[in-house]
Amino acid sequence: MENKPVLKVENLTKHFSVKGGRKVVHALDDVSFEIPKGKTLGLVGESGCGKSTCAKTIIRIHEPTSGKVYINDTDISTMRQKELKPYRKHIQMIFQDPYSSLNSRMTVHDIIAEPLQAHNIASGKTATEMVHDILFRVGLNRDHADRYAHEFSGGQRQRIGIARALILKPDIVICDEPISALDVSIQAQVVNMLKDFQTEMGLTYLFIAHDLSMVRYVSDVVGVMYLGRLIETCDAAEIYTSPLHPYTQGLLSSIPIPSPKAAREKISVGIQGDIPSPIDLPPGCRFSTRCPKSMPICKEQEPAMLDAGGSHCVACHLYNK
Ligand code: SF4
DSSP: OOOOEEEEEEEEEEEEEETTTTEEEEEEEEEEEEEETTOEEEEEOSTTSSHHHHHHHHTTSSOOSEEEEEETTEEOTTOOHHHHHHHHTTEEEEOSOTTTTSOTTSBHHHHHHHHHHHTTSOOHHHHHHHHHHHHHHTTOOGGGGGSBGGGSOHHHHHHHHHHHHHTTOOSEEEEESTTTTSOHHHHHHHHHHHHHHHHHHTOEEEEEESSHHHHTTTOSEEEEEETTEEEEEEEHHHHTTOOOSHHHHHHHHTSOOSOHHHHHHOOOOOOOSOOOOSSSOOSSSTTTTTOTTOOGGGGTOOOOOEEOSTTOEEOOGGGOO
16 A cells, blocks of 8 residues: 655745845745655755755744645645644654753753643653653653753753654654764764664654765655755665765765775765855756856756656756756
8 A cells, every 4th residue: 555645745935034025035945745654754955955944844833935734634834823733743843952942941851741731641640651651762761850951961862852752652753953963972872763763653754964974874765955945856775876966966975985995986076165145046046156067057947856767856957858
């Protein structure tokens, strides 16, 4: 039977008015993707490419300018906050900075139990038992429940953030750079824990990171974003060996290679220059100001996202036959 998407995003767009409404920040433009149950989409791109705006627009921290967000076939993009509440427990978020996302004046118990009470799922002794259970499952223990966030290391704080996200048994978890702020030695532990929870609970992940190496071991499909647009999507196994978009090729070539011999043999197609302002977008392809393969048409027409064969979809005139 076909594995239906648990999360589907259609033409999602988020613009912010600035300078008294005279200018528009194109934070997110026309982004579409879907994630089947139990799978992971890794979303990557430089800072400011719109990946975190995408996450916040999906969960309605930002209101979408246009486009749709479906959770299990239900469009939540235009629901009023009251209608939205029951759907919020299906989609939870793990944030990049576990310290600022945890209330410093609440105990760990209260932080993790809060969503249970907000959704009328459990309170009192039952809620406490559920908190102790999830603490154990993220590698902490019941003694940690009475402490405050500042008493923990960065890795432990991220475990608390994961416990808070998972206590509601969501269908979808948006992981917004969950390992970027952690020591390298802790990153693998957190990734492995997230993978174990995915297998155990059938979770569907949108996993956001700023470089391709971070999503390599967690993603089934990888999406690459540039200046608010999705510019390439592909099965994770294929994107690392056969990237099509010049920007994806540049991102991959900037990943350090541990072997000096392999590094010497690697052909660098690094990305030059700075990312343009999302207020003054370049005409045509948004990557044309930095692309080593830019052609005249690239400065005139914005390329559409097209099927490029295999599992690839790419927005680039090089493949627009
Ligand atoms: Fe480069 Fe042109 Fe492709 Fe844009 S459309 S990535 S400028 S070749």
